Amino acid sequence: MWGANEGGIMVITHKISMDSPNFSITLPSISEQHTILRQLRHELLLQYRPILQQGAGPIRVMARMVAELEKRCRELHITEEVMQDEIVNRTIGDVNLRLITECEGEPGGPGDYRMMAEELGIALPNEDINGYVAPGETYLWLRNQMLECERLLLSEGFDLRIYDILAVGNPILRGWLAEEMQRRGISVTREQVYLGLGAMDSINKVLCGLSQMYREQGLTDVAVLFPEPGFNIPEWQARSYGYRLLNYQTLPEDHFKITASQLEELLENDPHIRIIYLTVTNNPTTFAYSPTELDAINAVVSRYNAAGREIFILADLAYIGTGKPEEDQARMATFTSPDVLRHCIFVSSLSKTHSLTGERFGWVTVGRADIAAAIAAGWSNSMAALPADWQLRYMAYVRLIRARPWLVEKLRALYKLRRQRFIAQLQHIDKEQHLFEHIFVDDDATVYNWSQLRPGEDAFSLFEKTGIAGVTGECFTWNILLFPCAAHLFASLTFIDRFNSVGKSQKISEIVL
Incomplete structure (x- = not known):
């Protein structure tokens, strides 16, 4: 991440190499980069599959494999666009607020989910969140609230800077x-x-x-x-x-x-x-x-x-x-x-x-x-x-959530949007490639999807065929004697433009975490 100085204002951007560009390097063409990445992906699958079979934690194995693939791609100067088109990292769930791209309606309106990094105090002042430049006001407000909360505690005779015997x-x-x-x-x-x-x-x-x-x-x-x-x-x-x-x-x-x-x-x-x-x-x-x-x-x-x-x-x-x-x-x-x-x-x-x-x-x-x-x-x-500062930040966030009760509603709406799109996209992928035995439609209550792959498919084969890196069911103690572990996939939600309703190949608009 670099800070780009434009007119004296520091704008924080992402996905920019920290190394100085070497213009003497002749980059492969886009099609060649896709070929190189797919070959790397295949080689890593062969390397990591035995590690998983030896009993290592599936989430960690899959996450390490994807991280290594991304590292090798950057070493070979494969563009971020190609990486985003070939790697969808679903190994760890939850939403990274900095990577939200969804904007429904007018930018800056109630459906602009990119603003959530600002609204929840994650975005730094002048940080670029996928085209939305955050003012960072909430980030600074939280720090001021930490000061106020420490004063409040001291006025009540509670000092966070010394031992708390009960530690509760x-x-x-x-x-x-x-x-x-x-x-x-x-x-x-x-x-x-x-x-x-x-x-x-x-x-x-x-x-x-x-x-x-x-x-x-x-x-x-x-x-x-x-x-x-x-x-x-x-x-x-x-x-x-x-x-x-x-x-x-x-x-x-x-x-x-x-x-x-x-x-x-x-x-x-x-x-x-x-x-x-x-x-x-x-x-x-x-x-x-x-x-x-x-x-x-x-x-x-x-x-x-x-x-x-x-x-x-x-x-x-x-x-x-x-x-x-x-x-x-x-x-x-x-x-x-x-x-x-x-x-x-x-x-x-x-x-x-x-x-x-x-x-x-x-x-x-x-x-x-x-x-x-x-x-x-x-x-x-x-x-x-x-930890003292952790408690103060916790208190500041409770105040923020009380002041902005609509935050949880906005996150619910984002989760619902992603659930609906993700399940539709899995169904579209399955229509073309026949990878799933069953795509479970959930209770509209989490940030994940739990689906069953066809016999002979597992998280590794899905990753090789689609670029979607999920996690096999065994990491959640799925009993292999009753249900094949590798036949169930756990994935968190994202929005994948590459598998759109008309089947055209497009850039993935978002990778969460």
């Missing part, structure tokens, strides 16, 4: 987040809300705290139920704390969601299940639990708790906010009654709902105050204090 975060921010949960119908106080460095860190701290609580209770066999396919990092975390993992394979006919009757049978057969990890809107399958399904699951857990067997639902709310608001609110309403809330621990973040993945703003809400106190060791045993 400052009380003012925790109070603000408790108010957010109250708006969702969850009746809690700030003492039941702890901060975390994103959802993953929050889950890790909860599992750490619960393991300490169980040790103090003298429990030596504690099982965690993980419905699959699902986000598998919590499984690694649970294993590291000595939990026994019970992986349950969900079924396509149930839209990959565990049912109340299945849960009842599992709890009956294994009396040591004490934690159920439940992604309310699932990553990676993109299907969300309905209020009726959640009511039935909560009823099962409530019956066991009423009978004296304590079971917690660790509810991952990462995607509550990315789908239809009335449906998300209906899902949250299933947790509000006291007999349900008492067995729930919620994990939330701003990563998906506001596309702030690098900021790591997460929090935990515990349904019972005594359990919140019991698991606090998960925080104090892992850090001396949460």
Whole structure:
């Protein structure tokens, strides 16, 4: 990235080589560059496929492969346009606000999604976001708010620049987040809300705290139920704390969601299940639990708790906010009654709902105050204090989101736009190349697509044939004995002009991340 000085004003641009141009180099023609890139792609596929088969993490393998391909292309002076036409990096999900190109209607209008980097404080002053030059006012406003928030904390006797013995975060921010949960119908106080460095860190701290609580209770066999396919990092975390993992394979006919009757049978057969990890809107399958399904699951857990067997639902709310608001609110309403809330621990973040993945703003809400106190060791045993400036920036963002409630609506609209276009594009690709067994139409609630490839196809062959780099299902613990891992593809959303409605070859207008 260079800063280009135009008339004394620094304009920040992207995708410009940092090396001085060497005009003595004779660049290959555009058609030759396409040929070179495709050959490189083929060679890397041969190199990386054995690595994946040896058991390495599929997301990391695919991401490394694509990064290496892009690096080699730049070394060979292949143009960005050719790279964009041949590489669609879908290995890591979520939206990079700096790379948004969609503009529906007039530039600068409500449908100009390029402005979101400015509106969410990511864009630097005079940064060029695909033709929109951001003033950077929000970027500077956030920093001023950090100053104001530190003054507010000091006036309340809380100094972020020294140790925080409990390490659960400052009380003012925790109070603000408790108010957010109250708006969702969850009746809690700030003492039941702890901060975390994103959802993953929050889950890790909860599992750490619960393991300490169980040790103090003298429990030596504690099982965690993980419905699959699902986000598998919590499984690694649970294993590291000595939990026994019970992986349950969900079924396509149930839209990959565990049912109340299945849960009842599992709890009956294994009396040591004490934690159920439940992604309310699932990553990676993109299907969300309905209020009726959640009511039935909560009823099962409530019956066991009423009978004296304590079971917690660790509810991952990462995607509550990315789908239809009335449906998300209906899902949250299933947790509000006291007999349900008492067995729930919620994990939330701003990563998906506001596309702030690098900021790591997460929090935990515990349904019972005594359990919140019991698991606090998960925080104090892992850090001396949460980072000071991180807490201040977190507070500034909460103020920004409160001041601009329309931000989440605009992001929802962008996600919906991309979902519709991406599924249509996959269907168009399949019509031409017959790569998919089934393209799942999701519950309009995430930033991903989960589709099934035809027998003999996998993420590597898809990448070679289309340039789309996705991830095989095995990284989400898809059971190869029941369903072939390599036959399922996980991809995040983008808009690909190359596969348009008339089948003409065009430049890809956007690569996210």
